[in-house]
Structures are given as C-alpha cells and as structure tokens.
Amino acid sequence: MTNPPSILVIEDEAAIADTILYALSTDGMSVAHCALGGAALARLRAQVPDLVILDVGLPDINGFEVCRTLRTFSDVPVIFLTARHEEIDRIVGLEIGADDYVVKPFSPRELAARVRVILRRAGTRAAPPPAPPAAAAAQGFTLDADGARVAWRGRWLDLTRYEYLLLSLLLRHPGRIYSRAQLMALVWHDAADTIDRTVDTHVKTVRAKLRALDPGCDPIRTHRGMGYSLAA
Incomplete structure (x- = not known):
C-alpha cells in the first residue's frame, strides 16, 4: 500500500494551521506542523517531507530565509503563504525556489488542490529537465x-x-x-x-x-x- 504524501506546515497562527491540517488530512495526506522557522529547519534536516507549506511572516525567522536555508540541502516543493499582496514578495519567493504562492485569506480546498498538483508534478519527474540550448x-x-x-x-x-x-x-x-x-x-x-x-x-x-x-x-x-x- 502506498504511503500518503507527507506535508510539513510551517505557520505560527494556530487557527490557520489547524484549518490547513484539517483540509489536508481529510484529503488523505500525512500532515505535521511547526510554528517556528528554527524548529522547522531542524525537523527538515532530520527528515524531508514530500512538500512544505511555509508562512512568510514567522516570528523568529522570515519565511524567505527559511526557504533559502532549505534550498541549501533540499529541493522539496514549497508553497508560500503570506498576508502581503506586493508583487516584489511574489518575485522574491519564486526566485528563491518556491513552487507556488498563496495570499491570505485563501480557500483550504484550493490550497489542497494546489498541493495535489505540485505533488503530481514532482512525482512524475526524477530530476528537473535541463534548460534547452540556443x-x-x-x-x-x-x-x-x-x-x-x-x-x-x-x-x-x-x-x-x-x-x-x-x-x-x-x-x-x-x-x-x-x-x-x-x-x-x-x-x-x-x-x-x-x-x-x-x-x-x-x-x-x-x-x-x-x-x-x-x-x-x-x-x-x-x-x-x-x-x-x-x-x-
């Protein structure tokens, strides 16, 4: 029997985290939660999940910095959560390696759908395709x-x-x-x-x-x- 996909949610707002955990778990996923960036990085170094949902506005370490550090040892897919709508935030998040960017407030069902799409995409490629020549x-x-x-x-x-x-x-x-x-x-x-x-x-x-x-x-x-x- 195939194991359910593992998701790590890094979010300090308990109400938002609980909503995400419920939506993903009822969708058949195995979900864990960290409220702080430092604790999340320690957990990620020990065991990398199939996907990370990462809040930008963490109280201890900025979510962008968490992602930059994560990218030094793993290419696990990352979806950013943020309350900010500025275009520069989207650009920074995507340039440092995020796979998607969701602005609060958001639909838990839509987030679950985005997670499924990224997991399917990651599961069908063993390695990223190289950029084409000229x-x-x-x-x-x-x-x-x-x-x-x-x-x-x-x-x-x-x-x-x-x-x-x-x-x-x-x-x-x-x-x-x-x-x-x-x-x-x-x-x-x-x-x-x-x-x-x-x-x-x-x-x-x-x-x-x-x-x-x-x-x-x-x-x-x-x-x-x-x-x-x-x-x-």
Whole structure:
C-alpha cells in the first residue's frame, strides 16, 4: 500500500494551521506542523517531507530565509503563504525556489488542490529537465534563445516581447503548470501596472498565432483555477 504524501506546515497562527491540517488530512495526506522557522529547519534536516507549506511572516525567522536555508540541502516543493499582496514578495519567493504562492485569506480546498498538483508534478519527474540550448525543439516548436524567437511547425512566429517571454518560459518546462501569479512574476516582472488578466490576454493572442499556422492544434493547456502549461 502506498504511503500518503507527507506535508510539513510551517505557520505560527494556530487557527490557520489547524484549518490547513484539517483540509489536508481529510484529503488523505500525512500532515505535521511547526510554528517556528528554527524548529522547522531542524525537523527538515532530520527528515524531508514530500512538500512544505511555509508562512512568510514567522516570528523568529522570515519565511524567505527559511526557504533559502532549505534550498541549501533540499529541493522539496514549497508553497508560500503570506498576508502581503506586493508583487516584489511574489518575485522574491519564486526566485528563491518556491513552487507556488498563496495570499491570505485563501480557500483550504484550493490550497489542497494546489498541493495535489505540485505533488503530481514532482512525482512524475526524477530530476528537473535541463534548460534547452540556443535552439531546441519540443512539440513542434523550435526555440532560438539567442535570437529571441520561436518557430512553430517550421515557421517563425511574429511575437511581441511578452508573447515571446511567455511562450519561451512554457517551452523550457513542458508539462509544468504555472499559476497566473508565477507567470506575472517571471514574465512581467519589469512591467508597470500589470494585472492578472494580462496573462489570459497574452495566452489568447499566442494561441491565435499558433492556430493561424495549424488550426487543428492547441499545445497550450488551460488548468482551471491553477494556470497554464505546454503539453508535454
């Protein structure tokens, strides 16, 4: 019998921690809890779980620092929890190795769904895929990173800057689901006054350009409530 996935919740607010523990345990997961970053790191050094849910605003050690230290000895998936909405927090969290970013207040069911998606993704890959070279092919695409261009079915696409950045990010990690927040942070990190609908709009325009060359194919997958991926 397969053991249930193990989750470590690092959260100092007891009410929030209890809600997460209940939601994940009723979803069939084995859940443990630490209220402080220092105690969590000691536990993680002794035994690494399948996934970590990490609050940014811990009383002893900032959650970002906990994640930085964790990344020196483990690549376990991490979901950040935070009460802050600032874009810079999302960028920092994703750049230091977080897999997802959830802003409080949040739906426990949505959090459980995000956990399941990340666990499935982690379970299907033994090691992270290497970044492609300057020109690489995947699913009918050719990515020329040096020339900042993408070909589809042997024809170069006429892409805007952000269309290229969006499509090339998806191409580098086929099958990986990126949430809107992750795409906003990784693609539009230097653009002012962007909104979440920007992601949907650019996905729509990229799809239109792909369909203009091959009407019967749509390699960009929509995952309701979670984000987008490129068909693996």
